[in-house]
Amino acid sequence: MGAILEYLNKRKEKWLKINIKIQMSDIEAAELRNNAEDKFSIARWVPDAAKKAGQLSLASHVCKFSHPEAKASPVISTCGFKNDGYLRSGNVKYELDAFGNAAAVDVFDFLTAILDDGRPVIEHLESDTEEIRRELGFPKEEYEKLRTDFLAIKKDNQEIKSDQRIKQVYFPVGDNYHLLSVMTPPGILRVLQARVNEIREEAILARDKNNEQYGKEFAEIYDFTVIAFGGTKPQNISVLNLRNNGKAYLLSSCPPTVSKRDLIRPKQDFFSNTLSIKNFRDDFTHLHALFECDRNNLEIRNKIKKTLQVIVDKVMVNVNKLRGIEAGWTAADIHAKLPVAQKVWLDDINVDRREKSREWLDEVSVSFARWIINTYELILRNHSIKLGDGEMAFMRTQVESSLLQDEGFWG
Numbered sequence: 001m002g003a004i005l006e007y008l009n010k011r012k013e014k015w016l017k018i019n020i021k022i023q024m025s026d027i028e029a030a031e032l033r034n035n036a037e038d039k040f041s042i043a044r045w046v047p048d049a050a051k052k053a054g055q056l057s058l059a060s061h062v063c064k065f066s067h068p069e070a071k072a073s074p075v076i077s078t079c080g081f082k083n084d085g086y087l088r089s090g091n092v093k094y095e096l097d098a099f100g101n102a103a104a105v106d107v108f109d110f111l112t113a114i115l116d117d118g119r120p121v122i123e124h125l126e127s128d129t130e131e132i133r134r135e136l137g138f139p140k141e142e143y144e145k146l147r148t149d150f151l152a153i154k155k156d157n158q159e160i161k162s163d164q165r166i167k168q169v170y171f172p173v174g175d176n177y178h179l180l181s182v183m184t185p186p187g188i189l190r191v192l193q194a195r196v197n198e199i200r201e202e203a204i205l206a207r208d209k210n211n212e213q214y215g216k217e218f219a220e221i222y223d224f225t226v227i228a229f230g231g232t233k234p235q236n237i238s239v240l241n242l243r244n245n246g247k248a249y250l251l252s253s254c255p256p257t258v259s260k261r262d263l264i265r266p267k268q269d270f271f272s273n274t275l276s277i278k279n280f281r282d283d284f285t286h287l288h289a290l291f292e293c294d295r296n297n298l299e300i301r302n303k304i305k306k307t308l309q310v311i312v313d314k315v316m317v318n319v320n321k322l323r324g325i326e327a328g329w330t331a332a333d334i335h336a337k338l339p340v341a342q343k344v345w346l347d348d349i350n351v352d353r354r355e356k357s358r359e360w361l362d363e364v365s366v367s368f369a370r371w372i373i374n375t376y377e378l379i380l381r382n383h384s385i386k387l388g389d390g391e392m393a394f395m396r397t398q399v400e401s402s403l404l405q406d407e408g409f410w411g
Contacts, residue, residue: 002134002135003113003114003115003116003135004042004046004113004115004121004135004136005042005135007110007113008040008041008042008045009040011040011045011106012036012037012039012040015036015039015040016032016033016036019032020032020033042136042137046110046136046138046146047146049106049107049110049150050107050145050146050149050150051149052101052103052104052107053104053107053111053149053150053151053152053153054149054152054153055100055101055103055104055107056098056099056100056101056104056105056107056108056153056239057074057098057099057100057153057155058074058076058096058097058098058108058122058153058154058155059074059075059076059096059097059098059099059238060075060076060077060089060094060096060097060185060187061075061077061183061184061185062074062097062099062183062184062185062186062237062238062241063099063162063163063166063181063183064099064236064237064238065183065184065186065229065237065238065241066165066166066167066182066183066184067163067165067166068230068236068237069165070163070165070166071163072161072162072163072166072181072183073155073159073160073161073162074099074155075183076096076154077089077090077185079091089185089188092187092188092191093191094185094187094188094190094191095112095187095190095240096112096187097186097187097238097239097240097241098153098238098239099237099238099239102233102235102236102242105235105239105242107150107153108153108239109239111125111150111153115131115132115135116131117131122150122151122153122154125147125150125151126151128147162181163181166181166182166183167181167182168180168181168182169182186238186240186241186244186248187240189240189244189248189249190240190243190244192248192249192251193244193247193248193249196221196224196249199218199219199220199221200221202216202218202219203218203219203220205218206218221251222252223251223252223254224249224250224251224252225249225250225252226247226248226249226250227247227248227249227250228246228247229241229246229247229248230246231246234246263318263321263322265322265325265329265334265335266322266335266338266342266346267334267335267337267338268337268338269338269339269342269367270318270319270322270338270342270345270346270367271367271368271371272371274318274322275315275318275371277375277378277379279314280311280314280375280379281379283307283310283311283314284311284375284376284379284380285379285380286307287304287307287308287311287376288376288380288383288384288385290303290304290307291304291385292385305398308372308395308398309398309402311372312368312398312399312402313402315368316402316406319345319346319406322346322347323346323347323348325347327347327348327349328347328349329347330343330346330347330349331349339363339367340360341359341360341363341364341367342360342364342367344357344360345360345364361400361403361404364403365396365399365400365403366396368396368399368403369392369395369396369399370392372395372399373387373391373392373395
């Protein structure tokens with residue numbers, strides 16, 4: 001039995017399964033079978049299919065995915081494979097689609113049926129092979145007419161035209177623009193769907209304790225969605241859309257969500273550029289409550305020192321984060337205005353200089369203490385207590401003591 005005859009027999013059995021009813025008499029069923037033998041014979045079915053082939057257009061990119069009423073020239077991409085890392089037609093092996101009269105879908109199925117050599121019927125017709133002539137078994141003149149009719153599905157010599165209902169993109173070329181009509185490649189959508197389904201199936205099996213694949217590594221695809229084409233009539237869009245039940249997968253193309261950086265490299269001053277005042281609001285509010293306390297005893301003074309130390313420690317967390325950046329980051333032009341003392345303090349490329357010289361320490365201590373006072377006044381505003389030179393000296397001493405004890409400084 002030839003491949004084409006086998007193909008038609010399968011169609012016949014499917015047709016009989018649908019049309020033979022339980023309540024039919026044996027005579028009615030036998031008559032239906034006889035009709036099916038004639039209906040699906042090569043001599044009758046093939047010529048009828050050839051007449052309908054021109055009602056379909058073979059294409060790699062189909063305009064009706066943009067709008068079901070769009071009418072544009074069928075496009076068959078001929079891009080070659082190139083290992084350039086781009087997702088494009090030439091780099092994906094996929095099947096062609098067809099659109100047109102939905103009643104002629106069976107013609108496309110026939111033309112894409114695979115013969116014994118692994119090639120589809122349409123390729124044999126294009127090449128006019130001996131195998132297709134033998135499979136069909138028609139006289140030469142009749143065969144030539146059938147071949148011409150079938151190949152009408154490939155409309156190569158038509159005027160190229162687009163449609164206003166297709167998405168249009170102006171693409172700059174030199175001083176002018178090309179107007180591009182964006183059309184969907186349903187074959188690639190089908191390949192994508194198959195690959196996603198395979199990945200999801202592997203994930204299911206890897207989680208199933210009763211399966212031999214349990215525990216194996218698997219991949220997950222997140223944030224993809226399903227889009228529908230054609231509503232209740234997917235066949236009105238294209239043949240492959242019908243085979244996919246009108247559904248296609250869309251992978252997320254949204255830019256990644258970038259969390260707000262909690263560390264800013266200072267350009268001019270560490271204290272004003274890197275430190276966020278809102279992160280210290282509670283600490284300075286607590287410090288203010290201690291300043292306002294009626295009692296001025298050792299206990300209150302110790303609490304003030306501890307609160308100041310909490311503030312200093314939180315600042316040092318940011319310092320150590322900056323030191324964790326690749327050494328030499330302060331050499332970039334963007335940090336040119338950052339004081340040299342702060343570069344020594346913050347960048348580990350200067351760790352030897354930090355340990356052997358204390359020139360930077362005085363400048364950083366003063367800036368640190370001044371930042372504490374300024375931040376306190378900024379947060380408490382009119383409620384703040386005026387701090388003078390004595391408080392400035394006290395805070396500078398405590399800051400300097402902390403810097404000297406800093407493990408990252410003295411090692």
